Amino acid sequence: MSILIYAEHDNAQLKAETHKLVTAASEIGGEVHVLVAGAGCAAVASQASAISGVSKVIVADNSVYAHQLAENIAELVLSLAGGYTHILAAATTTGKNFMPRVAALLDVVQLSDVIGIESADTFIRPIYAGNAIATVQSSDKVKVLTVRATSFDAAPEGNSAAVEAIDSVFENTQVTFEGDEMVKSDRPELTAANIIISGGRGMQDGEHFAMLERIADKLGAAVGASRAAVDAGFVPNDMQVGQTGKIVAPELYIAVGISGAIQHLAGMKDSKVIVAINKDPEAPIFQVADYGLEADLFAALPELESALG
Amino acid sequence: MKILVPVKRVIDYNVKVRIKTDQTDVDLTNTKMAMNPFCEIAVEEAVRLKEKGVATEIVAVSIGPKACQEQIRNAMALGADRGIHVECDGFPESLQVAKILAKLVEQEQPGLVLVGKQSIDSDNNQTAQMLSALAKIPQGTFASAVDVEGDKVKVTREIDGGLQTLKLTLPAVISTELRLNEPRYAKLPDIMKAKRKPLAVMTTEELGVDIAPRVNTLKVTPPPSRSAGVKVESVAELVAKLRDEAKVIS
């Protein structure tokens, strides 16, 4: 067996998802190659070659891959697919964007959001917002999987796999990149943070999120949000946790002014320790919280901030 | 411009799914069903484009058992002009749905296909991308804004780090994010009118798409359950528990 992993990165930095996918690949078994597609991404390729368990890094460094547009990336992956039994990408907005194209063009199904490997053809994945867990077997010749990185530990570093550059260029002219607005933050990324403090509709407005930010900074935490808080315009979309936002599984998740709708729980209920701060004793979030504090958040948050010293 | 909008019949998003005791599947008998929320957003966007004079006709498609016609009628009540029901037992896999839709794109030649980004049952998030690849028309996924400008469409996409804007040459496939719009409710007179709108029924055989499953579901189980912990009385007690008992903060 041989496995191709699509590296998650932003042209400068390899993301931890890739290390976690290497662990998933090692559970499948076989030789593991990593594809780095981007522009000016040489540093990423060398970071990938350091992951233990990787035997080769393939790097496609070209301006057409700068924004990892789905049409171009899918063709690139497809051109390499011949040699592999499994193709894996992280279940991020990048992986979700191009991988189904790879599957369709190979005429195979894609298994989305894999959270467990049973064998080389049998995988575990959540359905119905995580309210059911399916064990599924694929009979296709190539298994195309997007993998939920939070379900796997990161593979260690301490390797220097061969790096091979390829110069294939696939450019679809029906789509052009116009621009982006990336959110800049000095706090850890949601999907990588050990501690997350999230706010919901109960925060009342965006300014009050500063209360969460100050606590986050004391804890080295990331700040998340419910969909209601994002929809109300309190905070940007990239902070949404849930079925349709980010899936997180930190050591500690603190939900503040969040009721605990199933769609929100779907994104955080695998956290190790859950804390809920809510003034409604009936809020469903208390049913999953290890520690529940029934309180007005506007009183509790300043107290929490000062208690953390 | 014609817009094709696939709509899926799924469990109502407010209903908690039950799992069959023999763990072969989820149990949907007597469960409230509805249009997938992301598909509703796709229908709403199509209707808005028609109201703006950008679209001239909206065709709603649903694939699955007879009961899917309810969701097509629902889309018509919201503003779709006609419907296509591709009738089959059960719900085909995403790849097969994409193949069926690719055939319909060939027949109907829409300028835009508006697809929900995922259905809340399988949570696959695949159909739009697969359709785009098979029909060889560009994709704009997870859209939170759509602007048609001549023969192009500008799509703002919600991505992990923020927002990205792409320009696609029409025809194109767009998958809808929750924040694209807030769907309206159907009015009673429109629900009545929808009953008289044309609805064509066809089969997967007629379209020449094989829907034999490729994935074998070995079992479906409930997720590991999480039980409620304790209620703490004060912030001080909370911090003490997190430090000394859970040891998750220092």
Ligand SMILES: Cc1cc2nc3c(=O)[nH]c(=O)nc-3n(C[C@H](O)[C@H](O)[C@H](O)COP(=O)(O)OP(=O)(O)OC[C@H]3O[C@@H](n4cnc5c(N)ncnc54)[C@H](O)[C@@H]3O)c2cc1C
């Ligand atoms: C298809 C679909 C997908 C969805 N995906 C997601 C998703 O990915 N993520 C997500 O989060 N949601 C998602 N939702 C929305 C979800 O159903 C809920 O509407 C949402 O999570 C509610 O957010 P909330 O808990 O912040 O708001 P609410 O449910 O309004 O809860 C606010 C809470 O704050 C508490 N509160 C208010 N004031 C105070 C105060 N002063 N002190 C303490 N507590 C206070 C209240 O008691 C209440 O419990 C989705 C919905 C659909 C239909």
